[in-house]
Amino acid sequence: xxxxxxxEEMMKKLEGIVDDLESNEMPLExxxxxxxxxxxxxxxxxxxxxxxxxxxxxxxxxGGNLTTEPFKE
Amino acid sequence: xxxxxxxxxxVRELTAGIKxxxxxxxxxxxxxxxxxxxxxxSSGHFYFTLKDDKSELKCIFFKGHNEKIKFEIKDGMHxxxxxxxxxxxxxxxxxxxxxxxEPKGIGALQLAFEQLKERLxxxxxxDESAKxxxxxxxxxxxxxxxxxxxxxRDMLHVLDKRFPGVEVLISPSxxxxxxxxxxxxxxxxxxxxxxxxxxxxxxxxxxSLEDLWAFNEEIVARAIYNSKIxxxxxxxxxxxxxxxxxxxxxxxxxxxxxxxxxxIKKSDLLEKLDAIEKQLKDYPLEAVKELEQRVDELEKxxxxxxxxxxxxxEENFKSLxxxxxxxxxxxxxxxxxxxxxxxxGREILKNVSSLKKGDAIETRLSKGIFRSKIEEVL
Numbered sequence: 001x002x003x004x005x006x007x008e009e010m011m012k013k014l015e016g017i018v019d020d021l022e023s024n025e026m027p028l029e030x031x032x033x034x035x036x037x038x039x040x041x042x043x044x045x046x047x048x049x050x051x052x053x054x055x056x057x058x059x060x061x062x063g064g065n066l067t068t069e070p071f072k073e
Numbered sequence: 074x075x076x077x078x079x080x081x082x083x084v085r086e087l088t089a090g091i092k093x094x095x096x097x098x099x100x101x102x103x104x105x106x107x108x109x110x111x112x113x114x115s116s117g118h119f120y121f122t123l124k125d126d127k128s129e130l131k132c133i134f135f136k137g138h139n140e141k142i143k144f145e146i147k148d149g150m151h152x153x154x155x156x157x158x159x160x161x162x163x164x165x166x167x168x169x170x171x172x173x174x175e176p177k178g179i180g181a182l183q184l185a186f187e188q189l190k191e192r193l194x195x196x197x198x199x200d201e202s203a204k205x206x207x208x209x210x211x212x213x214x215x216x217x218x219x220x221x222x223x224x225x226r227d228m229l230h231v232l233d234k235r236f237p238g239v240e241v242l243i244s245p246s247x248x249x250x251x252x253x254x255x256x257x258x259x260x261x262x263x264x265x266x267x268x269x270x271x272x273x274x275x276x277x278x279x280x281s282l283e284d285l286w287a288f289n290e291e292i293v294a295r296a297i298y299n300s301k302i303x304x305x306x307x308x309x310x311x312x313x314x315x316x317x318x319x320x321x322x323x324x325x326x327x328x329x330x331x332x333x334x335x336x337i338k339k340s341d342l343l344e345k346l347d348a349i350e351k352q353l354k355d356y357p358l359e360a361v362k363e364l365e366q367r368v369d370e371l372e373k374x375x376x377x378x379x380x381x382x383x384x385x386x387e388e389n390f391k392s393l394x395x396x397x398x399x400x401x402x403x404x405x406x407x408x409x410x411x412x413x414x415x416x417x418g419r420e421i422l423k424n425v426s427s428l429k430k431g432d433a434i435e436t437r438l439s440k441g442i443f444r445s446k447i448e449e450v451l
Contacts, residue, residue: 006271008210014349021356028364031356038353045346049339051238056229058220059244059263066267071220071243073229 007048014041085162092160095167099158104169105177106130108150119146123154123169131168132156138172143185143286151177182282186289189316193291198298204322205303208271209337213240215270215302217260220245224278224307224328231332236339242270247287248277254290261296261304273300274331275317276307288315297321307331406439413437416444425450 017038021031057068075081082090106123113119117136122129132154134146146152155173160166176184193199214232218224220243232239244264246256257275264273275297277285287293288308297304297320306321307328318324325331406412413422416433428434432447 006210006212008208011210011345018349018352018356021353035353035356038349042346042350042353049238049343049346054233054238054240056241056243059242059260059267061263066263068242071241073226 007045010041010045010048014038014045017041084165088160088162088165091167092162095158095160101155101157103153103155104130105151105153108146108152109148111146111148113146121146121148123152131166132171133168134171134174139174142174142181144176144181145185145188146174153177180282182286182289186316189289189291189294190319193294193316193320198294199319203298207303207305207323207334210342211271211336213242213270214335215242215244215264215273217244217246217257217264217273217275218277218328219248222248222278224248224276227278227327227329228274228332231329232336235333236336238339239336242267244273249280249284249287253287254292257287258292258296261293261300265301268302270302272335273302273304274307274325274328274335275304275321276325276328276331277309278328279309279313285309285313285315288317290316293317294320305331305335406437409439411436411438 017034020026020034021038026034056071056073058071060067060069104123106125109122109124109129111119111121117139119132119134119139121132121134123132124130139146153175154169154171156169156171158167159170161168175181179187197203216225216228218228225243229241232241242264244260246260247253248257261273261275264270275288275293277288279285285308288306294316297306297317303322305323305325306315306317307325307330308315308317309327311326323334325334413434413436414420415422415427416435419435420427422428422434428447428450430447430449433444434447435442435444
């Protein structure tokens with residue numbers, strides 16, 4: 001999750017795109033580019049939200065190294 | 074002179090006798106007084122005097138006992154002490170050997186809490202400017218608590234409801250008793266070291282002031298303050314305030330509420346996404362519509378201009394063609410003039426000297442051409 005763009009960053013970007021488009025100050029070509037970018041981000045956001053694999057892990061120390069293992073409730 | 078038969082004590086003998094009486098009589102006593110001349114020796118032992126308006130009493134508080142004291146002992150403080158009177162035989166001094174101490178009028182833990190709170194406040198650990206923002210939508214949530222407590226179950230339950238599929242990393246630690254504070258600090262540190270959580274909840278469920286005490290320890294306060302990752306403190310119930318609540322970037326009244334604060338509801342997020350999608354989808358329509366209108370206007374404008382242009386050109390052409398007509402040699406002929414050519418070369422005739430009788434000429438009138446022969450040159 002941390003390597004990719006964080007969801008919150010994607011949302012911020014999306015909102016920025018909508019603001020840009022609404023300001024109506026861009027040449028059509030640029031705004032279409034922004035629009036496409038927005039649609040792509042939107043799709044990515046939805047995809048990210050659809051990943052419903054719940055993952056709860058426990059931080060454990062093994063041989064002095066930190067590692068994670070599944071948490072059994 | 075000393076009478077014969079009188080018993081003469083040795084110093085050590087008398088001291089030992091006094092010691093026996095005193096230590097036997099005052100072996101488990103409570104005593105209250107004001108602390109003065111307090112010295113914390115490098116050895117870890119405390120030395121001070123307990124006094125009231127009439128008397129003073131030398132006191133010793135050995136390291137092995139004073140380590141359990143949570144609050145700071147200061148001159149002027151009123152304290153209730155428990156201990157025994159002992160004789161320091163070498164100097165013939167009696168003093169109080171303290172094993173327990175309570176501040177007078179306030180609980181020991183309460184005092185410790187107030188003291189640490191004041192000290193850390195002065196140091197700036199509670200400053201608003203040092204507080205980090207809590208992300209709205211953390212990719213992964215770190216939780217420092219007991220993996221077997223009620224708090225973790227409550228939090229996971231709330232998180233599941235709010236945001237199915239959320240990722241959680243539990244950094245386990247004891248949350249009460251000996252070494253709990255050290256473990257909590259370590260668990261916070263570990264999450265920072267691993268660095269793949271966006272926010273940390275530090276907490277436990279309700280309990281007595283003693284149960285919650287680890288969250289009032291300086292080591293925990295400093296771990297929270299030094300964390301690079303924003304921290305929500307969630308200790309006990311609404312009414313329980315701990316030092317970690319003051320240092321943390323945000324305080325939640327209970328662990329369950331912390332779980333609610335830490336992530337936006339998925340359904341709310343989906344609604345937000347829908348709204349953005351609608352805005353996006355609406356946009357190009359608007360833009361294109363606007364553009365179409367502009368094109369229409371331009372077209373109208375253009376055709377109007379073109380018509381003007383053509384009309385202008387037409388007029389120009391008319392006047393030009395009139396001019397051409399006026400200047401045309403044919404128009405001269407139309408006024409009755411004619412032009413003649415000598416045949417067969419068709420040279421224009423300007424002078425009669427080139428003509429003689431019998432030459433053929435061609436004459437062009439405004440309308441028509443005819444040929445003739447010269448009869449006579451005059």
